[in-house]
Amino acid sequence: MATTAIRFEQVHFEVDGHPLLKEIHANVKAGGITALIGPSGAGKSTLLSLCNLLRTPTAGHIYVDDKEVRDWDIQVLRQKVGMVFQSPTIFPGTVEDNLAYGLRLHGKSLADGVSLLRDVGLSEDLLQQAADELSGGQKQRIALGRTLAMEPQILLLDEVTSALDVHAKQEVERTILALQKKINATILWVTHDLAQAKRVAEDVWFMQDGQLVESAPADDFFYAPATSGAKAFLEHMEVTEQ
Numbered sequence: 001m002a003t004t005a006i007r008f009e010q011v012h013f014e015v016d017g018h019p020l021l022k023e024i025h026a027n028v029k030a031g032g033i034t035a036l037i038g039p040s041g042a043g044k045s046t047l048l049s050l051c052n053l054l055r056t057p058t059a060g061h062i063y064v065d066d067k068e069v070r071d072w073d074i075q076v077l078r079q080k081v082g083m084v085f086q087s088p089t090i091f092p093g094t095v096e097d098n099l100a101y102g103l104r105l106h107g108k109s110l111a112d113g114v115s116l117l118r119d120v121g122l123s124e125d126l127l128q129q130a131a132d133e134l135s136g137g138q139k140q141r142i143a144l145g146r147t148l149a150m151e152p153q154i155l156l157l158d159e160v161t162s163a164l165d166v167h168a169k170q171e172v173e174r175t176i177l178a179l180q181k182k183i184n185a186t187i188l189w190v191t192h193d194l195a196q197a198k199r200v201a202e203d204v205w206f207m208q209d210g211q212l213v214e215s216a217p218a219d220d221f222f223y224a225p226a227t228s229g230a231k232a233f234l235e236h237m238e239v240t241e242q
């Protein structure tokens with residue numbers, strides 16, 4: 001894989017004439033974790049949704065592995081660029097059915113549900129259990145496992161721990177970090193939790209009003225943000241998190 005996993009070139013996105021993303025121009029480093037932070041409504045989720053064509057940019061280009069997203073076969077793109085959301089989607093059926101769901105859409109079957117369960121930190125005993133009977137944290141791991149079954153090279157994580165209690169949050173976070181090391185995936189991780197961003201990210205992107213205002217190594221960003229917008233955001237978050 002190239003050193004850049006995703007390249008945004010002057011990306012603009014609007015709905016009904018309202019710009020939601022403006023002139024996004026940046027590279028996501030391959031094989032690392034980039035935290036995407038910023039106030040509510042800044043456009044973080046919208047940016048993620050463009051990377052696997054849940055939405056299409058109005059202007060500009062996004063390259064995944066040096067190929068424009070619109071030139072990818074969409075099924076292949078979505079296999080390569082997996083996404084996990086804040087609320088896990090659970091389908092009727094067993095845990096195994098749920099893990100196999102994406103693969104089945106691609107005409108494949110689940111080879112090793114047990115090892116996948118282990119990868120997401122769940123006991124193999126759960127494989128035949130009804131998935132909707134599990135706890136919130138377990139469901140989020142199943143959603144993660146379903147995405148991982150596709151062997152994605154890039155993971156888009158949208159607030160994946162914010163609906164979980166403290167314990168489940170830490171567990172899921174640890175699971176993601178361990179997996180990232182194991183498969184060397186590139187992760188673009190939207191989080192409202194600054195402590196989490198500090199723990200997991202090598203790089204930070206700060207968004208505000210549809211713009212990518214600042215991107216920097218996490219240590220630099222948190223120690224000395226370069227823009228007044230990022231400074232004000234960090235100060236505000238410090239106050240509200242206390």
Ligand SMILES: Nc1ncnc2c1ncn2[C@@H]1O[C@H](COP(=O)(O)OP(=O)(O)OP(=O)(O)O)[C@@H](O)[C@H]1O
Binds near residue numbers: 015044
């Ligand atoms: N389909 C849509 N039509 C119109 N406006 C939309 C649509 N989807 C999102 N928006 C608006 O786009 C802006 C960016 O939304 P987005 O969800 O990307 O922000 P965010 O930074 O992820 O916010 P949060 O942290 O609250 O999840 C918001 O003002 C939102 O209301």
